[in-house]
Amino acid sequence: MGTPKGRVKLNVGGRIFVTTATTLEFAGQNSLFRAMLDENWNLHSDSAITEHFIDRDPDYFAVLLNLLRTGELYIPPKIDKKLVYKEAEYYGILDHVRSAECDKFDGNRPRLARSITGVRYLGPSKPARMAGAVWRMANNLCWIDSENIVVSSDENLDSGGMGLFNASTGELRYKFQVTDVLKGYTADALGVSSDNKLFSSCTKSTSNKHGIGVWDQVAGKQIDFLDWSPYKYQHNASRLQWLHDTKCLMIASFHPRNDISLYDVRNDKVVWSWSGVYARSSYDIACEKIFRDVVEIEESSSICIVDWNECLGFMDLRGNGTINWRNSIKGVIPFFPWEGRSYSCYPKLAFHEGQLFSSLNDTITVYSGSDWVPTSQFQQSHGGPIWDFSIGGDHLFALHRNEDVLDVWDTPRSPMT
Incomplete structure (x- = not known):
């Protein structure tokens, strides 16, 4: 309809x-x-x-x-x-x-409401609780509404890939359907629009093809595929964010080059773009500002960037593309996450109700005020480092890397009279 x-x-x-x-x-x-x-x-x-x-x-x-x-x-x-x-x-x-x-989620007054297990399995039908070997690794998490979240995994889209989960129990409600054009692709970054469209960046490793799948998140059916190859951005999108004010999709890629663009889905047109430094090799991470995540702050028409060392940078969309960097907050994270270190998750960003959030390892830092001063931190003792997190309404969902744990944080509500 x-x-x-x-x-x-x-x-x-x-x-x-x-x-x-x-x-x-x-x-x-x-x-x-x-x-x-x-x-x-x-x-x-x-x-x-x-x-x-x-x-x-x-x-x-x-x-x-x-x-x-x-x-x-x-x-x-x-x-x-x-x-x-x-x-x-x-x-x-x-x-x-x-x-x-009630109050919106306040990062300065977080409370662990519950921990949910079992949200990472998107493969063929299996019993709900099984050994870790059968769990598909989750890539990204996206808040949909007060009842639902979407998780993408490293499973190919033709056999799993994305699932809609109950935000209270972690129950898998359904797997998103795909058309033949996306068979063999892997889902990654997620974004959801105000008109119930779900976007996911998709990669086909066998042919190095990239694109963005579009689903009706209510029906679970794929309705479009945005072939990104006609544009100069030939690599996979690592970050998607729907911008409610401009009705555009922010698309960001971090390797082998930092690229950020605002894409008008309705008119199939890139309305703003920015390109940064190339990564000539893995060792460049030590000396170059290679992005790990970005988030647009619509109320100030700016983009916040976090690099490998969790330095925060800010770019005014109305300016000349200059990034104003802050000093490193937590020190350097390892360059080689495949070495098996427990703190190998990359920084992630979110913006919600005037507060900026950044995760690193098992800790989420909250920044407030016009100068984005760190005002609080919170963490959970189990589950390992945070792979991704998403905020909506009065809840923050944190998906952990080492175990099938989804922590749900909220802000204590005032009693209803």
Whole structure:
């Protein structure tokens, strides 16, 4: 189904509300509104507006509709908060209310909520708990919503590759389907857009071909393949990030050259690009700023970069491409991770709710303020170094390298009254 954009007239308990189908779609896949949009409503045109009746209290509906419009929850004094929760549960948007009412994830007040095992197996059907030899190595982790995460593994896409997991239990819900064009590719970097598209960089080692697969993450079906070869960026993307403000996909590659580009998916066009130093050999890592991860900070139109030594650099997208580097924070990590050292995971970055996060080994460092001063660190004693982590809503998910452990961190909530 295409995304409907028409106006919607709702008669809720005798009061008329006019909104758009786009606003109602923010309620999510499991909401009453999305079910009605998919099955019953023909809203693709503004020419005809049909009135739809919902037999509920209009005062409470007004509070929830405003939440969908603005993302903020305001409960007037005359409204019973407990009944707001009940009405939100009826409409299937209780998560929206809880998320708006509680604090977002705060890296300065982290709490280990739970540890989940079993999220890394994406191979052929096997018992849920098996020896380590049958577990496929996870590559990347991506937060989808309050209920789901996606993990990519080193398994070929035609026999596994990417799975949607329950964010609370680690249960594998389904493996993403692929078309013949992606048979034999391996999934790597992940990104998800605001319209439910999942992007994964894909590599075919036998032919050294690269591209970006696109899936409908709700249906689990592949819907497109972006062949990156027509562009000058011939190597695999190590980092994907959907930019909500510009509706572009940030694509970054780190070897044999640092490349960053902003790609307009709708118009199949690169709208901004930057290229840096080549790595002439593995030994260049010791003396050159070879990137290990990048993240765009949309609110400041800048990109944050971390190199092998966990030096942080910042580039203003409106400037001339100059990177302002900070001093190393934790010292040099080993150049040769294949030597079997326990601290061989590369640094990873994330940005969430005004805070910058960087992982190295088993520790996550949080930076805050305009000068990005380190304000806190947190770590877990088991699971080994962190291979990847992802933040969404009020949770941080950290996938560990040595064991099938996914740590879930949150911020303690204030008790509901």
